[in-house]
Amino acid sequence: MRSIRSRLVAAAPALALAALLAACGGDATTPEPAPPDADAAAAAPEQDPDAEPASGFPLELEVAGRTLALAARPERIVSLSPSTTEGLFAVGAGPQVVAVDEYSDFPAEAPTTDLSGFTPNVEAIVGYDPDLVIVSYDPGDLVASLETAGVPVLVLDAAVDLDGALAQLGTLGTVTGNVATAQDVVRSLEDRIEAAVASVPPLDVPATYVHVLDDALFTATSATFIGSVYGRFGLENAADAADPDGEAFGYPQLSAEYLVDADPDLVFLPGGDADAFAALPGLGGLRAVASDRVVELAPDVASRWGPRVVDFVERVAATVTTLPEPAATTP
């Protein structure tokens, strides 16, 4: 405990300073000054800004309203998001990654550390001497603190749909100098998604589903990233009524009796156990349970928007294909 506390105490002035500097900073559209340790590279003549930034570095890229300036191909990348970690390795940037956060457990060769993406410690991150840090969100002014320390930061917000997820792979390829590999990967993933969607015959009556996160029946609606995947197959989310205005951010707790009444065709359980689900009060009689269409999903695959999401797409396709025709057989 003591070491953590002393680290926090040590970080406090730095964070305060960083916040102050961030408050004084200009607006996001002006190109940021190159980090001090990269002065020489930044002074090099700029590339044609309209050209595909494939040509290399130095590089300036607009990502979600922020400008990322990279003097050279990053060789010491720190990723604080499991999704981007998977993406980095998929586009061939694995060798350039020096540290990933505690939840980045895939692929196996990812250099998992005890860095946290939720309660990040700026000092610990800077300790890896990164030339690029990639995060999926910005807790406690992390980005401003890192940029104050001269570290470029790429913020890739959680993807809202499959296209967004694939676009992020493209971005990861660009910023790591693996453009060609990334393009190949994205193209092959697109082909797999198309093939999966094409393998499912169009349903006259849309089949219904729920995506159940735990035994308290927290669910994901069609407004979520994962919901958008099911939407590709024309599936209808039975939990949408529980969060009509997005107040629960797409993750409402569903009433068990409503679930019994809605009796969806398909139940997806990320990280769940179909037998335990069927044993929940009242749920043993669901059509999905009786027809063995309660699908256990690997928890990480369904909660990340990395390249493995396509495995998930194919899993959904395989399940939907087993639905009898017509899908809804309500008596």
Add this chain to the structure above:
Amino acid sequence: MSAPVAAARPPVTVDDRDRVAPPRPRDLTLPLVALGLGAAVAAALVGLLVGPIRLPVGAVVGALVDRLPGAEVAHGLDAAGTTILFEIRWPRVILGLAVGALLSGSGAAYQGVFRNPLADPYLLGVAAGAGLGATLAIVTGTASLAGGFALPAAAFVGAVLAVLATAGLSLRRGRPSGPAALILAGVAVAALLAAVQTYLLQRHADSLRAVYGWLLGRLSTVGWAEVRLVLPVLIVTAVVLVLAAGRIDVLAVGDEEATTLGVRPGPTRAAILAVASLATATAVAVSGLIGFVGLIVPHGVRLIAGTGNRRVVPLSMLFGAAFLTLADVAARTVQAPAELPIGVITAFVGAPAFLLILRSQQGRA
């Protein structure tokens, strides 16, 4: 939770009339108990009839009668309706009644034993211990969808260990040293456990939703298994607390006086607190941390029934059962078909109700 410690010895609250002129107030006891029973039964009926899915009243009543031995009624409730009524609402109503009774009865007992109006069932570290136990079970993955009874078991063990730690810390040279030391030890234990829990949550941010869902209380997930766990404890608690309620009144006149009246203060207090803590730990294990019930229900009961614990304890159990069952109806209907955590409802209703009670008591004094 730490504020009440300063007022370690509030004025004696025993209802003097109870001993000086027993016949008159005792006449009221039976009608009040009947009222409490009626409230609990009415709340149970509301709980069976009302939910996000509208079931026809006639069909529900018919299906209920049909279940009675010997009765056969054509009720017209379809399969989904039958599942909703008997597998989802029925255990939920029973558990709402039981948890409400346990928390309110324990609250009344704690308030009586500690002679402190702000005492609640979570005073001796039950909540913090159960919270830490549940958090551990969730972050280690023991209590995932496959978990079964891991979560209630962990919460129960945490709660019991926390109360034992509190009791142990309050001993001085191996002997009990009075209610104030016990309350202080409870505050210290709760603070320590809460710190550990916060640390764990920081380390496992991915479990936040599951842990907070549990912390806010939930009857939404329960079935018959939980009911079977709770009912024996409810029976033991009801018998012990109702029988011991008179002794709580005797303790209120002071330890020396109690001794001369033939009540040994130390062991009596310990026994009552042990049963109340066991009751609370059981309630928390199956339903999470549902706040305010153990605090406001006994106070509300005192408004209508006076302060004699022989009436306050049993009436608190009955009205607590009714209150929590109705709160659960609100939890599943306010945002239907989404669920609201029941703790949100009890706090939302409980906090203003508590203020009203306090003000009306000030008015009387």
